[in-house]
Amino acid sequence: MGKVDLRVGLGPLKLKNPILTMSGTFGFGQEYGRYYDLAILGGVIVKAMTAEPRLGNPPPRIAETPSGILNAIGLQNPGVDAAIAEELPLLQDLRRRGTVVIGNVSGYSFAEYTLVTDKLSQSGLVDAVELNISCPNVKGGGLAFGTHPDTVYKVVSAVREVCEVPLIVKLSPNVTDIAEIARRAVEAGADILSLINTITGLAIDAKTRRPILSNVTGGLSGPAVKPVALRMVHEVAQAVNTPILGIGGATTGIDAVEFLLAGASAVGVGTANLMDPLAAVKIVQGLEQFLLDQKIASAAELIGGLII
Amino acid sequence: MGKVDLRVGLGPLKLKNPILTMSGTFGFGQEYGRYYDLAILGGVIVKAMTAEPRLGNPPPRIAETPSGILNAIGLQNPGVDAAIAEELPLLQDLRRRGTVVIGNVSGYSFAEYTLVTDKLSQSGLVDAVELNISCPNVKGGGLAFGTHPDTVYKVVSAVREVCEVPLIVKLSPNVTDIAEIARRAVEAGADILSLINTITGLAIDAKTRRPILSNVTGGLSGPAVKPVALRMVHEVAQAVNTPILGIGGATTGIDAVEFLLAGASAVGVGTANLMDPLAAVKIVQGLEQFLLDQKIASAAELIGGLII
Amino acid sequence: MAKENIGKVLGAEIVDNKILVPYVYQLTIKVAKLASEIKPGQFIMIKVAPGLEPTLRRPFSLHRVDKETGTVQIIYQVVGKGTEILSRRKPGEEIEILGPLGNGFDLGEAERIGFVGGGMGIAPLLAVAEQAVQEGKEVVSFLGAKTGDYLLVKKEFARLGKIFIVTDDGSVGEKALVSKPLEKYLKHHDLDLLLACGPTPMLKALAAIVGAHGVKTQLSLEQRMGCGIGACLGCVVPIKADTPEGFVYKRVCSDGPVFWADEILFEVPKATEKQGGCSCG
Amino acid sequence: MAKENIGKVLGAEIVDNKILVPYVYQLTIKVAKLASEIKPGQFIMIKVAPGLEPTLRRPFSLHRVDKETGTVQIIYQVVGKGTEILSRRKPGEEIEILGPLGNGFDLGEAERIGFVGGGMGIAPLLAVAEQAVQEGKEVVSFLGAKTGDYLLVKKEFARLGKIFIVTDDGSVGEKALVSKPLEKYLKHHDLDLLLACGPTPMLKALAAIVGAHGVKTQLSLEQRMGCGIGACLGCVVPIKADTPEGFVYKRVCSDGPVFWADEILFEVPKATEKQGGCSCG
Ligand SMILES: Cc1cc2nc3c(=O)[nH]c(=O)nc-3n(C[C@H](O)[C@H](O)[C@H](O)COP(=O)(O)OP(=O)(O)OC[C@H]3O[C@@H](n4cnc5c(N)ncnc54)[C@H](O)[C@@H]3O)c2cc1C
Ligand SMILES: Cc1cc2nc3c(=O)[nH]c(=O)nc-3n(C[C@H](O)[C@H](O)[C@H](O)COP(=O)(O)OP(=O)(O)OC[C@H]3O[C@@H](n4cnc5c(N)ncnc54)[C@H](O)[C@@H]3O)c2cc1C
Ligand SMILES: Cc1cc2nc3c(=O)[nH]c(=O)nc-3n(C[C@H](O)[C@H](O)[C@H](O)COP(=O)(O)O)c2cc1C
């Protein structure tokens, strides 16, 4: 292929290209690393980490829906200490080769979020922390942290204090006013916003009359949610000046272009990895091909380029 | 086919079967009436009516998305007076034959909602009114009526005063807490809740860099949204005792069963009509076949039957 | 225009699906009921694959019909997901059709009829041009495409009467837009009726020319569609009307796709853009 | 168990896709790379149709492999959308495969090996039973299905050694569950190893029996899958472990699908159910 410049800046992060693989769909990178050289990617966001090891939900954890999936993994992970000791070190070579590695932080309390962030931030093993605020606030009646502006402000503020690397706040789409949530996250110190996380959904087996997922509900992701993700990225880009990582249903280079046009500076690939282990590479290539075909010199030119 | 009982009660409405065609996808019934006898249906909800005739949005008004569509018709309709004079009379024979006919009321102000409802309620031409509160509140900063609990309470209360037929309130899914919205609608006097209306989305043409819809955003519907619709129906069914018309992405009899299990007393068919003009009939037949195959005597038995 | 036809849901068998030039295919389907009813200018909606994806059917205009063999032909260009899937369908396979739809062209009493086809818009005109010749009318055709290869049924048109050819690259005929030979022609000749099909900018240019020359003209329009049968109001175009706004939105699928050129508003008046202004259905 | 295999994305050609009994098909694909690597007990994930629908690939166990012709066979039952689409795919068509995946069976040093197959679970056992015979081991098989017609490769198994047959309707063999002849057999005979595949209730019943008799047993498990390569943690089953909860969730796709029967927890302890308890990924 010819010469197009795929580099973009995602706030303080310099990316070799705008494509990052998304938390929970990419493990700690090792599985996909056997399919291709991960250094092809702009970045990798690893599985959610919590203070303690977590078993996660009983199976079934995945249900298929039209052009999408529901998942309720339940944050199975070895805990932040084990991740720092065993998983993240394996990704350091990647960082030296210019692919950013980002830690996804989850929790069920303010204390858990700050503890995990602190450890990751101190570890020196990640380029940034992504705060997953879609988890239920156990002490706050079980509502997700990310669904109330004040809670968002509080949790981001708390985490900000301990976070010495760039802080990405990952927004939940299960809200009335995503722009308001975004504003509060930025006020509280988010360097970057990532959106969307999954939309809560339910799948039912008509014959057994039971939910397909053991957890009853799960998070909807994949191509089905792309129009909602694009809308929210666009809304947030209008509302704040903070750089955006656009996520939701991207499976092709053209999809990535759409996210950039809507106002994202980089694009996350989640469910597509499950649909095809080579998806992220194909998206990088597809984006490059689009730029070549359309005679666009750089990916950065597309950011926020939607004409209205 | 053998004998199964498809009749259900949707609050005060007696339906010959649980399948209703949804507002905006079925015109005033005449087009589909050339494909099949509309009396096969449990009910028909006609296109939104407003106080004055409305042009609607410029084209394009429809964009296709993975397993779904976005629409931004913009409420094109002849106005409630013309509808009462010319359209609704054509559906009266259907009512005599036991298929309910429901008027969908839209508006951009409290006054418009009450005016249109009043006229329809007085007309004697509809079995119920369905209040579409997904429209922007022009005097309230353009936010949709249906996205704030207090506004929902206010608009439903106002309409309730003039509505002498059963009142269905159609909920917008673009909210943080659908159960809370449902509770307020019920407090304000809703006899029936219908959900979901469309989820706001955006589709972009990567090459022209423009939104596909002239209105920029549109409402997402079709199979893609079914998991979200099922989740919300289930949540609302847990929160209130009011009967529910479950809507969103149903294309088969099995889908209808899933909505009933989740807690709906009847099921709306929207986008499926666009995908196949015979869809609603096939769904009625599919539901009947399911009951026969599973040896279930009546559709009503399924309502709320989800085992958790 | 001819009377609206509401169409039926029909199962068709693919007889042939062959590539003509890069990205352009000719699909022949056997579906007797459709063949016996469909008229030039009408269209069909094709469910390109079973199942939920793609969500909607795709609209295509009639190219040719053979009542004897019960076959119907369309010519289509691969431009996106739906047409790409269609191009991979094989002879012998079943495919679901909704049609015939829309109003079709109306030759009326016209004696001298002009045809203006641009690119893929040439294909839908052939059947009606042939009909015109059969009915003893005089036919003049103006065909344009990006290159000579894309002047799809040029030979067939040449058999029917005088033809004027242009291409974007000048590979065949004059290097010009198709409006140019038409405009020249109209300076010295009269036409009772003009029928045209092609990209919207071409139709817009034509509408101006025929307006100036007072030639009655029918244009076949395209719009993104939902139902295809007139129910969803998804496929509208602004058509002049005696209303406060000076126009109403009419449905391409059931009020069209063929409209009188002088009735079409090619630009929506700015002031009316907010008469919808919501994404709520 | 054999070593985990991470699989490749491979294009395969459909050689044959024939119905065996109602709803049950045998698919033969030509894909030399897969044929040369795949081992009994491993599985492949098939993209049943190009495009976005269905979203995910479908997992199927190896039935037979022919390294010489480079072909691989699976036997599958049409139970839903994906298998329905697969059943309509035709010879000559291309289909995308991910595989080989998972660990496969491990015969080890065992001399007398029992095979227990229920329904569709019979098919994945044939290749390993054949391998056992080739390696000079003694094979005893216990096969069960709803009716005689569904005892798919009964004859092939009969050629390999002694077989015990049961059906749900008694149409062939005893009217019983397949655990019954096994239990009887174990009263008087020893087995060094048992390999089993079939519905979960059958596997659960087996696990109890072999536990009581101390027979080392490998069970092939199924679970709804996402990635198929070990990354998403979608396909887990509870496996006993030295943790506070007494178990961990292991991945069927990459830690399995074959597990030692005595390591599997068939019921998740109630108290641990809320160790996830959220739908947030
Ligand atoms: C009445 C009518 C007759 C037509 N006749 C022909 C014909 O004879 N030959 C031919 O090649 N094309 C014809 N078209 C255009 C053809 O329908 C589109 O090219 C086709 O739908 C594109 O589908 P896609 O999935 O490949 O493209 P995509 O861009 O993937 O389609 C996405 C959506 O946009 C719609 N869409 C995209 N382009 C158009 C368009 N130009 N017009 C209307 N809808 C569009 C599709 O139907 C679909 O719903 C006609 C259109 C109309 C309205
Ligand atoms: C390791 C493994 C090996 C298998 N081998 C075979 C085989 O050799 N022959 C055979 O007929 N079947 C086999 N199955 C089951 C087979 O994968 C499912 O029957 C199939 O995926 C159903 O797809 P569907 O689209 O027709 O059903 P749907 O119910 O429409 O599928 C919806 C979703 O649920 C999943 N799903 C549904 N049933 C099962 C199931 N029993 N196990 C796992 N996922 C399921 C699908 O993969 C899909 O993601 C195997 C499953 C696993 C996990
Ligand atoms: C199986 C699965 C597991 C996920 N786990 C996490 C997680 O641990 N943390 C998180 O922030 N998001 C998680 N997500 C959400 C994704 O990172 C992403 O935001 C979402 O899936 C939307 O993008 P997509 O449509 O490209 O998948 C998960 C998604 C899936 C499908």
Ligand SMILES: Cc1cc2nc3c(=O)[nH]c(=O)nc-3n(C[C@H](O)[C@H](O)[C@H](O)COP(=O)(O)O)c2cc1C
């Ligand atoms: C083209 C179109 C027009 C619609 N118009 C209206 C409308 O006028 N009033 C309304 O309340 N809902 C309207 N809706 C929403 C539907 O009635 C329905 O709630 C929604 O589409 C979800 O159901 P579905 O997935 O079955 O389509 C419209 C939907 C579509 C697709």
Ligand code: FES
């Ligand atoms: S496509 Fe629905 S009205 Fe024309």
Ligand code: FES
């Ligand atoms: S399917 Fe993803 S880990 Fe097994």
